[in-house]
Amino acid sequence: MLTIEPIGGLCNRLRAIDSAVALGHEIGLPVHVLWQINERVGSSFSDLFQMPEEIYRLTEFTSGFLKLRQIKICRALDVRRPRSYCLQKDVKELLDLGFDFCQFNHRNRLHFKTFNRFFRPYGIKRLFRPIPAIQQAIDNRCADFENCVGVHIRRTDHRPSIKYSPTSMFVDRMKKELRDTDCNMFFVATDDESEEELLKRTFGDRIITHSKRSRSRNNLQAIEDAVTDLFCLSRTSRIIGSAFSSFTQMAAEIEGIPMEYAAGELPDASEFGWHDKPNLAGVTKRRDSLSVSTDP
Structure with a gap:
């Protein structure tokens, strides 16, 4: 075992x-x-x-x-x-x-x-398939996507992302997307409501989000919303993400889409306990009731 x-x-x-x-x-x-x-x-x-x-x-x-x-x-x-x-x-x-x-x-x-x-x-x-209710929320949100770029801004207690991926870099990258590519909207996922509001003020109705019922990670609804955000990001055309965030990395990996960090030069990832790199090659990666077993 x-x-x-x-x-x-x-x-x-x-x-x-x-x-x-x-x-x-x-x-x-x-x-x-x-x-x-x-x-x-x-x-x-x-x-x-x-x-x-x-x-x-x-x-x-x-x-x-x-x-x-x-x-x-x-x-x-x-x-x-x-x-x-x-x-x-x-x-x-x-x-x-x-x-x-x-x-x-x-x-x-x-x-x-x-x-x-x-x-x-x-x-x-292949391994992680959301339950039907969450999958329906994902499908409903993604139905609006058209030339949509994903944006993931990690804040709260994640010091590396706060340090190396400041909001100004996200804004600059997003403006570049609108100027130089066919992007016409952004799906924004963030754990910081103030960041979401700032981007809405800056980019107006080009910003779409999944409405959050809670942002506290010890709350079931917040984790359900996080899974919805994760899979919605994976269905955008590419992702602008936060440095050293496993959420950014995994969202890109699910569907094998391109990603870049809103960051300049980054230090060695192992400084933060990272040893894996994003797997963006498009690799394809049982639910029953709660079971508590006593033998390992």
């Missing part, structure tokens, strides 16, 4: 699961996903996506369940065996060393707790 415990925000989790499914497929291990409902993602996986056939088991749990769960996992895996249980720091160290995770093929029990992509993509679009 290959157990993946994805951490961080929504897209960090999706790319970690994507890696785990690809690795499990490569080395012949079924994949068990441990999905924590917490302040970073306040919803279950099954509230957002249909259950992928590639996932053998899905366990959803809240913070109060975490400590006991981790103790049981560590005992079951016998953490004295090196690298059977890889925390984020272990995954980062292995990535820094250029480790080939296929070398774990002699283990029959693995556990990764990470936000990193640690193996080649399996296929985001």
Whole structure:
């Protein structure tokens, strides 16, 4: 069994699961996903996506369940065996060393707790299919798209995006799109309402958005809206996005569309724990009720 415990925000989790499914497929291990409902993602996986056939088991749990769960996992895996249980720091160290995770093929029990992509993509679009209600919201919003460019502005607690992708650069890139290309509208996704309002004042009715019911990540409606934004961005012609944002990267990857950061020269991505690059080659990347299992 290959157990993946994805951490961080929504897209960090999706790319970690994507890696785990690809690795499990490569080395012949079924994949068990441990999905924590917490302040970073306040919803279950099954509230957002249909259950992928590639996932053998899905366990959803809240913070109060975490400590006991981790103790049981560590005992079951016998953490004295090196690298059977890889925390984020272990995954980062292995990535820094250029480790080939296929070398774990002699283990029959693995556990990764990470936000990193640690193996080649399996296929985001193939793996993560929104539930029907969210898919309908996506289709309704995208019906208005005509020569539409996606814009993703990440703010709140994401310091690298705030530092390296200032609003002025978005405005400049958007004006260039209108001047030099066939773009006539922008789909804007942002976690900052003031940014959305500024762009509406600047570009008027060329700005379209998905109306937000909440922007708090520990709220189910906010995460549903985030999934809608993510897939709407993926259906634009190209994306102007935020530096070091996994949301920007994943939106482009879903449909394999071009993307660029609204940024100047950027530092080494590994400074921020990044080791994966956008997969824009158009690669193609089960839902049942909540299940809480006691065996890892």
